[in-house]
Amino acid sequence: MRIIRPTSGPHPPLPLSREEMDARGWDACDAIVVTGDAYIDHPAFGAGLIGRFLESLGLRVGVIAAPDLRDPAAFRVLGAPRLFWGITAGNLDSQLARLTVMRKRRRDDPYLPPALAERRPPNATIAYTARARQIARGVPVILGGLEASLRRFPYYDYWTDKVHRSILLDAKADLLVYGMAERALAEIVARLRRGAPLDGIPGTAGLRSGENGRDRTPPSINAAGPEPAHTETELPDFDTVAAPTEAGRLAFAAMTAAIHRNATASSPRPLAQRHGARWLIVHPPAAPLSPAEMDALYALPYTRRPHPAYGAARIPAFEMIRDSITTHRGCYGGCAFCALALHQCKTIVSRSRAGILAEIARVQSAQGFHGTLSDLGGPTANMYGTRCRRPAPCARSSCLTPRICPDLDADPRAWRELLHAARAVPGVRHVFVASGIRSDLALAQDDAVPGTLEALLSHHTGGRLKTAPEHAVDKVLAVMRKPPAAVQEAFMRRYKGAAEKANKTQQPVVEYYISGHPGCTLEDMLTLALHLKAARLQPEQVQDYYPCPLTLAAAMYYTGIDPLTGAPVAVARSDADKADQRALLLCHLPEFQIRARAVLLRLGRADLIGRGKHCLVP
Numbered sequence: 001m002r003i004i005r006p007t008s009g010p011h012p013p014l015p016l017s018r019e020e021m022d023a024r025g026w027d028a029c030d031a032i033v034v035t036g037d038a039y040i041d042h043p044a045f046g047a048g049l050i051g052r053f054l055e056s057l058g059l060r061v062g063v064i065a066a067p068d069l070r071d072p073a074a075f076r077v078l079g080a081p082r083l084f085w086g087i088t089a090g091n092l093d094s095q096l097a098r099l100t101v102m103r104k105r106r107r108d109d110p111y112l113p114p115a116l117a118e119r120r121p122p123n124a125t126i127a128y129t130a131r132a133r134q135i136a137r138g139v140p141v142i143l144g145g146l147e148a149s150l151r152r153f154p155y156y157d158y159w160t161d162k163v164h165r166s167i168l169l170d171a172k173a174d175l176l177v178y179g180m181a182e183r184a185l186a187e188i189v190a191r192l193r194r195g196a197p198l199d200g201i202p203g204t205a206g207l208r209s210g211e212n213g214r215d216r217t218p219p220s221i222n223a224a225g226p227e228p229a230h231t232e233t234e235l236p237d238f239d240t241v242a243a244p245t246e247a248g249r250l251a252f253a254a255m256t257a258a259i260h261r262n263a264t265a266s267s268p269r270p271l272a273q274r275h276g277a278r279w280l281i282v283h284p285p286a287a288p289l290s291p292a293e294m295d296a297l298y299a300l301p302y303t304r305r306p307h308p309a310y311g312a313a314r315i316p317a318f319e320m321i322r323d324s325i326t327t328h329r330g331c332y333g334g335c336a337f338c339a340l341a342l343h344q345c346k347t348i349v350s351r352s353r354a355g356i357l358a359e360i361a362r363v364q365s366a367q368g369f370h371g372t373l374s375d376l377g378g379p380t381a382n383m384y385g386t387r388c389r390r391p392a393p394c395a396r397s398s399c400l401t402p403r404i405c406p407d408l409d410a411d412p413r414a415w416r417e418l419l420h421a422a423r424a425v426p427g428v429r430h431v432f433v434a435s436g437i438r439s440d441l442a443l444a445q446d447d448a449v450p451g452t453l454e455a456l457l458s459h460h461t462g463g464r465l466k467t468a469p470e471h472a473v474d475k476v477l478a479v480m481r482k483p484p485a486a487v488q489e490a491f492m493r494r495y496k497g498a499a500e501k502a503n504k505t506q507q508p509v510v511e512y513y514i515s516g517h518p519g520c521t522l523e524d525m526l527t528l529a530l531h532l533k534a535a536r537l538q539p540e541q542v543q544d545y546y547p548c549p550l551t552l553a554a555a556m557y558y559t560g561i562d563p564l565t566g567a568p569v570a571v572a573r574s575d576a577d578k579a580d581q582r583a584l585l586l587c588h589l590p591e592f593q594i595r596a597r598a599v600l601l602r603l604g605r606a607d608l609i610g611r612g613k614h615c616l617v618p
């Protein structure tokens with residue numbers, strides 16, 4: 001795949017209006033990207049990155065950003081595209097961007113300026129596709145982005161408490177690109193240009209008609225023994241997995257297990273699933289980009305700013321990431337609640353140091369840069385430069401749990417050298433790692449190269465280091481696929497020693513916890529609250545568990561069983577159960593203490609109410 005490199009600095013942003021198209025002498029766009037976010041010409045924003053990538057393929061690309069669905073002209077502003085519509089809900093799941101897990105409307109939307117904060121519709125992918133279809137019948141509509149990617153298979157929808165069919169059917173789109181889309185999109189563009197069909201492209205999902213579907217005989221997922229590569233594996237059909245019965249839930253769990261096993265298989269197969277008269281075909285993932293391709297992608301001529309149409313309006317997500325740099329893609333943590341590996345893939349692809357330093361040089365020379373790189377990282381910052389030594393394929397979903405794989409080369413030298421070199425770029429005063437680190441990996445890295453943690457603390461934490469132990473009860477951590485509590489305790493001891501050496505004892509670790517995760521009972525949450533009390537920790541960062549489609553944990557939440565082990569899992573399903581767990585975790589805050597008291601009484605732990613040192617609430 002060839003990405004055209006820019007010849008000089010930033011190019012004007014892609015057009016949002018007919019006037020901008022006229023200024024470029026365009027009568028029509030080849031592709032129009034529709035997004036639920038504001039258009040920010042920065043590689044951390046999906047529409048910005050994909051828009052520039054399509055442009056690098058020689059396409060005339062326009063953007064419709066956060067369109068007002070009440071305005072009939074909103075989708076006509078650029079006319080109809082010649083080749084295709086690319087539809088994405090934006091960087092976030094559209095319902096989660098609008099509502100809290102407790103179903104309260106959020107006051108703002110970090111990916112939109114305040115004046116447009118109400119613009120994002122629920123199920124934006126579906127709503128935008130319907131509008132695009134009205135404008136130009138016959139122009140292919142291609143779905144992408146996180147919302148579509150995680151809904152490529154039937155999924156449990158938290159908001160309706162039901163299993164929905166693949167979003168490809170509900171949106172009535174032609175094709176869905178999942179994961180990181182560049183390689184699949186390059187192939188789609190090449191085929192559309194020569195009028196070739198779009199079937200069989202890695203990293204995509206499509207539909208096959210009933211006629212053709214009946215011609216095929218996909219092997220069963222339960223078939224024993226090795227089967228030939230490139231044959232389709234059949235998942236239980238949609239009606240079966242969506243049935244609100246015990247059998248339906250078991251089938252949903254079996255489907256989830258089959259999808260996850262296929263994702264980590266040495267040669268993943270296409271997955272086929274009957275949806276009524278049609279077959280959903282999800283092709284194996286596209287190969288990750290190479291480091292050189294990643295460097296070229298991030299070297300495209302982004303302005304790294306919101307489109308000038310937004311004027312001086314503040315867009316919170318942009319403020320947060322404007323001076324951040326993506327160093328790698330992928331995550332091999334394999335946490336049950338996280339879809340990252342199913343979206344970006346498990347394999348780490350690290351950009352070259354030269355490519356990252358060149359990007360830093362561009363950032364520091366831009367107007368408004370004040371000398372601080374707010375984040376040099378990726379999904380998990382300290383995975384940069386790590387790799388698997390094993391030549392043979394591997395079926396483990398996590399390289400870190402239940403224990404760190406001996407084949408993982410966790411050598412942190414490439415990461416340390418990168419951070420060191422970034423600090424030496426003229427004009428750069430501070431380089432921070434804000435994207436969070438895995439504490440089990442950090443311990444291994446500090447063992448491999450002593451002083452790694454101290455160097456991180458001395459130069460790169462900007463006041464606080466983020467880790468995500470998520471819980472302190474081993475059986476809950478096992479369900480989450482996180483390391484046992486002893487690992488976090490060992491990390492905290494090591495951190496304390498490193499902080500003393502670095503003279504940074506005032507620098508706290510920010511620990512993230514989840515409340516209401518499958519496998520966590522009220523008693524487990526009480527154990528966590530007591531653990532935090534004993535450690536004198538008062539968490540600020542607490543996430544109410546949300547069942548993210550396609551994850552193992554979402555299947556546990558819906559079915560009450562662990563799809564990979566078949567073991568039953570306790571689930572806090574009602575809003576009251578969730579609120580009880582949250583109250584225990586945040587019982588140091590006055591607004592949660594009435595509820596926490598009631599929970600403690602219910603658990604028979606009145607001894608924890610009062611003024612004593614051991615008490616959780618007054």
Ligand code: SF4
Nearest residue numbers: 388394396399405408
């Ligand atoms: S062999 Fe080990 S390091 Fe390599 S992918 Fe598998 S679990 Fe990860």
